[in-house]
Amino acid sequence: MKKPHDKTTRMTQALRDGGVRVTRQREALLKVLTEAADHPDAAELHRRAKGIDDTVSLATVYRTLTVLEREGVVHRHSFESGGARFEVADPVHHDHIVDLDTGQITEFRNDKIEELQRLIAAEMGYEIVHHRLELYCRKLG
Amino acid sequence: MKKPHDKTTRMTQALRDGGVRVTRQREALLKVLTEAADHPDAAELHRRAKGIDDTVSLATVYRTLTVLEREGVVHRHSFESGGARFEVADPVHHDHIVDLDTGQITEFRNDKIEELQRLIAAEMGYEIVHHRLELYCRKLG
DNA sequence: GTACTTGCAAAATATTTGCAGTCTC
DNA sequence: GAGACTGCAAATATTTTGCAAGTAC
Numbered sequence: 001m002k003k004p005h006d007k008t009t010r011m012t013q014a015l016r017d018g019g020v021r022v023t024r025q026r027e028a029l030l031k032v033l034t035e036a037a038d039h040p041d042a043a044e045l046h047r048r049a050k051g052i053d054d055t056v057s058l059a060t061v062y063r064t065l066t067v068l069e070r071e072g073v074v075h076r077h078s079f080e081s082g083g084a085r086f087e088v089a090d091p092v093h094h095d096h097i098v099d100l101d102t103g104q105i106t107e108f109r110n111d112k113i114e115e116l117q118r119l120i121a122a123e124m125g126y127e128i129v130h131h132r133l134e135l136y137c138r139k140l141g
Numbered sequence: 142m143k144k145p146h147d148k149t150t151r152m153t154q155a156l157r158d159g160g161v162r163v164t165r166q167r168e169a170l171l172k173v174l175t176e177a178a179d180h181p182d183a184a185e186l187h188r189r190a191k192g193i194d195d196t197v198s199l200a201t202v203y204r205t206l207t208v209l210e211r212e213g214v215v216h217r218h219s220f221e222s223g224g225a226r227f228e229v230a231d232p233v234h235h236d237h238i239v240d241l242d243t244g245q246i247t248e249f250r251n252d253k254i255e256e257l258q259r260l261i262a263a264e265m266g267y268e269i270v271h272h273r274l275e276l277y278c279r280k281l282g
Numbered sequence: 283g284t285a286c287t288t289g290c291a292a293a294a295t296a297t298t299t300g301c302a303g304t305c306t307c
Numbered sequence: 308g309a310g311a312c313t314g315c316a317a318a319t320a321t322t323t324t325g326c327a328a329g330t331a332c
Contacts, residue, residue, distance in 0.1 A: 021306050021311060042297080057314050062297060064312095078219060080273075083296050097262060100270055108265070113257050117276055120251055121238065126278035129241055132221075133274045135258055137267035162286060162331050183322080198289050203322060205287095224321050 007034045007088075011073055018071050025060050026067075028053040033074060039085040039105050079105075079134065095133040148175045148229075152214055159212050166201050167208075169194040174215060180226040180246050220246075220275065236274040 032048040049056040068074040094107040209215040235248040
């Protein structure tokens with residue numbers, strides 16, 4: 001079993017390789033991100049990061065998230081309400097189901113849908129750069 | 142061929158039936174919405190509505206859009222960047238392709254994808270209330 | 283006439299940025 | 308040591324709201 005630490009180390013290395021400096025604040029944020037099982041927003045990430053390093057400011061959280069997104073380390077989502085929410089980039093793309101009652105977010109992946117999207121785009125002369133599929137749902141029964 | 146006017150008349154009637162008052166400002170906004178071929182944001186709708194009735198304020202545009210959305214007359218979309226964008230509710234659901242270079246939005250619909258979504262949600266014990274599928278694309282070669 | 287609507291300006295939210303000091307590589 | 312990064316506070320951008328006046332039904 002891989003410890004979160006390993007993941008963080010790998011990420012910081014990837015950042016350094018990309019010419020990005022790894023500061024105390026960025027390490028804290030990376031730790032928070034890798035340990036997050038949910039999809040926190042910037043304010044929540046700030047709250048959690050301050051628990052590790054009290055000097056992390058909200059501005060730095062935003063700036064760092066922008067960098068991490070550019071480096072391909074995190075993904076930014078904008079669900080229907082509220083601000084952007086973030087998660088560590090998964091090598092395998094996935095989509096989201098949002099529980100309208102609890103707000104809980106579940107991930108899923110379906111190759112057939114992915115393929116159909118490609119076909120539809122191609123038919124209209126387009127190549128997909130990225131996409132969003134979100135199902136806003138309610139529990140059955 | 143139906144004139145936009147007919148559509149607007151039908152919409153105002155639907156609103157009145159729903160106990161919503163149809164004011165001068167709301168009529169202007171409805172006209173702008175039915176005539177829009179694109180997916181304007183609130184500021185753009187405001188600009189266009191003022192062309193019909195100079196008294197329409199931005200606050201009213203926002204308030205009216207909220208009412209129209211609640212009444213099921215318009216749909217609100219939040220694409221990746223910028224504020225919300227609106228369109229008259231289409232009786233048949235459709236998804237969107239966003240051209241990353243031009244910002245142009247194209248609509249499409251695919252029953253197979255719709256069905257797959259339903260199946261995926263059901264498998265996880267969910268019923269879809271609504272969904273979003275957006276393909277961010279670039280023109281092919 | 284009553285309750286819903288409106289315009290205006292101020293407030294609330296979410297995110298970005300200028301600047302002077304700090305720290306990574 | 309150079310340039311990237313940071314905190315803070317002020318600035319943006321978008322949307323919402325309190326209030327007094329206006330208007331649809």
